[in-house]
Amino acid sequence: xxxxxQSPQSMFIQEGxxxxxxxxxxxxxxxxxxxxxxxxxxxxxxIALYKAGELTSNGRLTAQFGITRKDSFLNISASIxxxxxxxxxxxxxxxxxxKLIFGQGTTLQVKP
Amino acid sequence: xxxxxxxxxxxxxKEGQNVTLSCEQNLNHDAMYWYRQxxxxxxxxxxxxxxxxxxxxxxxAEGYSVSREKKESFPLTVTSAQKNxxxxxxxxxxxxxxxxxxxxxxGEGSWLTVV
Numbered sequence: 001x002x003x004x005x006q007s008p009q010s011m012f013i014q015e016g017x018x019x020x021x022x023x024x025x026x027x028x029x030x031x032x033x034x035x036x037x038x039x040x041x042x043x044x045x046x047i048a049l050y051k052a053g054e055l056t057s058n059g060r061l062t063a064q065f066g067i068t069r070k071d072s073f074l075n076i077s078a079s080i081x082x083x084x085x086x087x088x089x090x091x092x093x094x095x096x097x098x099k100l101i102f103g104q105g106t107t108l109q110v111k112p
Numbered sequence: 113x114x115x116x117x118x119x120x121x122x123x124x125x126k127e128g129q130n131v132t133l134s135c136e137q138n139l140n141h142d143a144m145y146w147y148r149q150x151x152x153x154x155x156x157x158x159x160x161x162x163x164x165x166x167x168x169x170x171x172x173a174e175g176y177s178v179s180r181e182k183k184e185s186f187p188l189t190v191t192s193a194q195k196n197x198x199x200x201x202x203x204x205x206x207x208x209x210x211x212x213x214x215x216x217x218x219g220e221g222s223w224l225t226v227v
Contacts (some may be wrong), residue, residue: 006154033216042202042218043155088154099170100216103156
Protein backbone atom coordinates (compact mmCIF):
# COMPACT_ATOMS: atom_id res chain seq x y z
CA UNK A 1 0.00 0.00 0.00
CA UNK A 2 0.92 3.65 -0.08
CA UNK A 3 3.41 4.82 2.48
CA UNK A 4 4.78 8.11 3.63
CA UNK A 5 8.29 8.42 4.97
CA GLN A 6 8.57 11.25 7.44
CA SER A 7 11.85 12.51 8.79
CA PRO A 8 13.42 13.12 11.12
CA GLN A 9 11.75 10.84 13.63
CA SER A 10 12.62 13.18 16.48
CA MET A 11 14.30 16.50 17.08
CA PHE A 12 15.64 18.17 20.19
CA ILE A 13 16.40 21.82 19.61
CA GLN A 14 17.13 25.03 21.44
CA GLU A 15 14.43 27.68 21.73
CA GLY A 16 14.74 30.18 18.91
CA UNK A 17 16.12 27.71 16.40
CA UNK A 18 14.41 26.96 13.11
CA UNK A 19 13.06 23.48 12.44
CA UNK A 20 12.52 21.59 9.22
CA UNK A 21 10.83 18.26 8.64
CA UNK A 22 9.70 16.52 5.49
CA UNK A 23 7.67 13.72 4.02
CA UNK A 24 8.26 11.73 0.89
CA UNK A 25 6.17 9.19 -0.92
CA UNK A 26 6.49 6.78 -3.80
CA UNK A 27 2.98 7.79 -4.87
CA UNK A 28 1.50 11.05 -6.07
CA UNK A 29 -0.80 12.91 -3.72
CA UNK A 30 -3.30 15.65 -4.55
CA UNK A 31 -3.44 17.06 -1.05
CA UNK A 32 -0.82 17.37 1.65
CA UNK A 33 -1.78 18.19 5.22
CA UNK A 34 0.34 18.92 8.25
CA UNK A 35 -0.97 18.25 11.76
CA UNK A 36 0.33 18.78 15.28
CA UNK A 37 -0.65 16.45 18.08
CA UNK A 38 -0.25 17.22 21.77
CA UNK A 39 -0.03 14.24 24.15
CA UNK A 40 -3.40 12.55 24.63
CA UNK A 41 -5.18 14.85 22.21
CA UNK A 42 -6.37 14.57 18.65
CA UNK A 43 -4.27 16.03 15.83
CA UNK A 44 -4.91 19.65 14.96
CA UNK A 45 -4.60 20.85 11.40
CA UNK A 46 -1.76 23.32 10.86
CA ILE A 47 -1.53 23.77 7.11
CA ALA A 48 -3.33 22.30 4.09
CA LEU A 49 -1.77 22.25 0.61
CA TYR A 50 -3.78 21.57 -2.54
CA LYS A 51 -1.56 22.41 -5.52
CA ALA A 52 1.85 21.24 -6.62
CA GLY A 53 4.42 23.93 -5.84
CA GLU A 54 2.13 25.69 -3.38
CA LEU A 55 3.92 27.44 -0.52
CA THR A 56 1.71 28.36 2.43
CA SER A 57 2.43 30.06 5.72
CA ASN A 58 0.59 30.06 9.01
CA GLY A 59 2.38 32.34 11.43
CA ARG A 60 5.83 30.91 12.06
CA LEU A 61 4.97 27.79 10.06
CA THR A 62 5.64 27.38 6.36
CA ALA A 63 4.85 24.32 4.28
CA GLN A 64 5.32 23.48 0.63
CA PHE A 65 3.72 20.98 -1.71
CA GLY A 66 6.51 19.49 -3.80
CA ILE A 67 6.51 19.97 -7.56
CA THR A 68 6.61 16.21 -8.12
CA ARG A 69 3.57 15.85 -5.80
CA LYS A 70 5.48 13.17 -3.95
CA ASP A 71 6.86 15.26 -1.13
CA SER A 72 6.20 18.10 1.27
CA PHE A 73 8.11 19.94 3.96
CA LEU A 74 7.20 21.91 7.04
CA ASN A 75 9.38 24.63 8.51
CA ILE A 76 8.98 26.22 11.92
CA SER A 77 10.89 29.42 12.47
CA ALA A 78 12.09 30.77 15.80
CA SER A 79 10.82 27.81 17.81
CA ILE A 80 9.23 28.34 21.22
CA UNK A 81 8.51 25.86 24.04
CA UNK A 82 4.84 25.46 23.05
CA UNK A 83 5.93 24.05 19.68
CA UNK A 84 6.65 20.81 21.52
CA UNK A 85 4.58 17.92 20.21
CA UNK A 86 4.33 15.39 17.42
CA UNK A 87 3.99 16.65 13.88
CA UNK A 88 2.38 14.48 11.25
CA UNK A 89 2.23 14.83 7.52
CA UNK A 90 -0.68 13.28 5.68
CA UNK A 91 -1.38 12.77 2.02
CA UNK A 92 -4.61 12.25 0.17
CA UNK A 93 -5.37 11.14 -3.39
CA UNK A 94 -8.35 11.80 -5.61
CA UNK A 95 -10.96 9.09 -5.38
CA UNK A 96 -9.91 8.24 -1.84
CA UNK A 97 -11.40 11.26 -0.17
CA UNK A 98 -10.65 11.21 3.51
CA LYS A 99 -8.39 8.18 3.29
CA LEU A 100 -5.42 10.04 4.54
CA ILE A 101 -2.09 8.29 4.56
CA PHE A 102 -0.10 9.44 7.57
CA GLY A 103 3.61 9.71 8.12
CA GLN A 104 5.13 8.19 11.23
CA GLY A 105 5.41 11.56 12.93
CA THR A 106 8.24 13.83 14.05
CA THR A 107 8.56 14.37 17.78
CA LEU A 108 9.80 17.87 18.54
CA GLN A 109 11.27 18.90 21.85
CA VAL A 110 12.33 22.47 22.52
CA LYS A 111 14.80 23.37 25.23
CA PRO A 112 14.13 26.80 26.78
CA UNK B 113 -19.87 25.45 19.15
CA UNK B 114 -19.46 23.01 16.31
CA UNK B 115 -17.10 20.12 16.64
CA UNK B 116 -16.44 16.44 16.93
CA UNK B 117 -17.10 14.82 20.30
CA UNK B 118 -15.68 11.48 21.30
CA UNK B 119 -16.61 9.57 24.43
CA UNK B 120 -15.49 8.21 26.71
CA UNK B 121 -12.05 9.76 26.94
CA UNK B 122 -10.75 6.74 28.85
CA UNK B 123 -12.12 3.22 28.72
CA UNK B 124 -10.97 -0.03 30.25
CA UNK B 125 -12.00 -3.33 28.74
CA LYS B 126 -11.74 -6.80 30.10
CA GLU B 127 -10.55 -9.47 27.75
CA GLY B 128 -13.44 -11.00 25.84
CA GLN B 129 -15.64 -7.93 26.12
CA ASN B 130 -16.98 -5.77 23.35
CA VAL B 131 -16.85 -2.02 23.90
CA THR B 132 -18.28 0.84 21.90
CA LEU B 133 -16.66 4.23 21.38
CA SER B 134 -18.95 7.11 20.55
CA CYS B 135 -18.31 9.79 17.94
CA GLU B 136 -20.72 12.63 17.32
CA GLN B 137 -20.29 15.67 15.07
CA ASN B 138 -22.49 18.72 14.62
CA LEU B 139 -20.54 20.12 11.70
CA ASN B 140 -22.92 18.72 9.07
CA HIS B 141 -19.97 16.82 7.64
CA ASP B 142 -20.71 14.06 5.18
CA ALA B 143 -17.92 11.61 5.83
CA MET B 144 -16.65 10.20 9.11
CA TYR B 145 -13.63 8.10 9.95
CA TRP B 146 -12.06 6.05 12.69
CA TYR B 147 -8.31 5.87 13.10
CA ARG B 148 -6.17 3.95 15.51
CA GLN B 149 -2.90 5.27 16.89
CA UNK B 150 -0.34 3.18 18.71
CA UNK B 151 2.44 4.80 20.77
CA UNK B 152 5.07 6.38 18.58
CA UNK B 153 3.15 5.53 15.45
CA UNK B 154 1.14 7.34 12.85
CA UNK B 155 -2.59 6.90 12.37
CA UNK B 156 -4.09 3.88 10.69
CA UNK B 157 -7.58 3.83 9.18
CA UNK B 158 -10.06 1.36 10.66
CA UNK B 159 -13.37 2.21 8.98
CA UNK B 160 -14.88 5.13 7.14
CA UNK B 161 -18.33 6.20 6.02
CA UNK B 162 -19.08 8.68 3.27
CA UNK B 163 -22.87 8.63 3.55
CA UNK B 164 -25.50 7.45 6.00
CA UNK B 165 -26.12 3.69 6.06
CA UNK B 166 -22.92 2.98 4.19
CA UNK B 167 -19.36 2.34 5.36
CA UNK B 168 -16.14 0.77 4.10
CA UNK B 169 -13.26 -1.06 5.70
CA UNK B 170 -9.99 0.72 6.11
CA UNK B 171 -6.57 -0.84 6.42
CA UNK B 172 -7.07 -2.53 9.82
CA ALA B 173 -10.80 -3.30 10.08
CA GLU B 174 -10.48 -6.81 11.52
CA GLY B 175 -11.93 -7.02 15.02
CA TYR B 176 -13.90 -3.78 14.67
CA SER B 177 -17.42 -2.90 13.59
CA VAL B 178 -19.24 0.36 12.89
CA SER B 179 -22.65 1.73 12.04
CA ARG B 180 -23.84 4.95 10.42
CA GLU B 181 -27.53 5.27 11.12
CA LYS B 182 -27.38 9.05 11.41
CA LYS B 183 -25.23 11.62 9.69
CA GLU B 184 -24.05 12.96 13.03
CA SER B 185 -23.00 9.67 14.60
CA PHE B 186 -20.42 7.00 13.78
CA PRO B 187 -19.87 4.64 16.73
CA LEU B 188 -17.01 2.14 16.71
CA THR B 189 -17.30 -1.23 18.44
CA VAL B 190 -14.10 -2.95 19.42
CA THR B 191 -14.97 -6.62 19.53
CA SER B 192 -13.37 -9.46 21.40
CA ALA B 193 -11.91 -10.57 18.08
CA GLN B 194 -9.51 -7.63 18.18
CA LYS B 195 -6.48 -9.24 19.78
CA ASN B 196 -4.54 -6.11 20.61
CA UNK B 197 -7.07 -3.33 21.19
CA UNK B 198 -5.08 -1.16 23.59
CA UNK B 199 -4.57 2.08 21.67
CA UNK B 200 -5.63 5.67 21.18
CA UNK B 201 -8.67 5.92 18.91
CA UNK B 202 -9.44 9.00 16.87
CA UNK B 203 -12.65 9.89 15.13
CA UNK B 204 -12.62 12.37 12.29
CA UNK B 205 -14.99 13.99 9.84
CA UNK B 206 -14.82 15.88 6.58
CA UNK B 207 -17.02 18.13 4.51
CA UNK B 208 -16.63 16.91 0.98
CA UNK B 209 -16.82 19.11 -2.05
CA UNK B 210 -14.65 21.25 -4.26
CA UNK B 211 -14.98 24.32 -2.07
CA UNK B 212 -14.31 22.58 1.21
CA UNK B 213 -10.80 21.52 0.41
CA UNK B 214 -11.63 18.06 1.72
CA UNK B 215 -9.84 18.83 4.95
CA UNK B 216 -10.28 16.34 7.74
CA UNK B 217 -10.82 17.36 11.36
CA UNK B 218 -10.29 15.17 14.41
CA GLY B 219 -11.98 14.60 17.74
CA GLU B 220 -9.95 14.62 20.94
CA GLY B 221 -9.53 10.87 21.01
CA SER B 222 -10.39 7.95 23.26
CA TRP B 223 -7.90 5.83 25.18
CA LEU B 224 -8.81 2.16 25.33
CA THR B 225 -6.91 -0.14 27.66
CA VAL B 226 -7.40 -3.87 28.03
CA VAL B 227 -7.10 -5.09 31.61
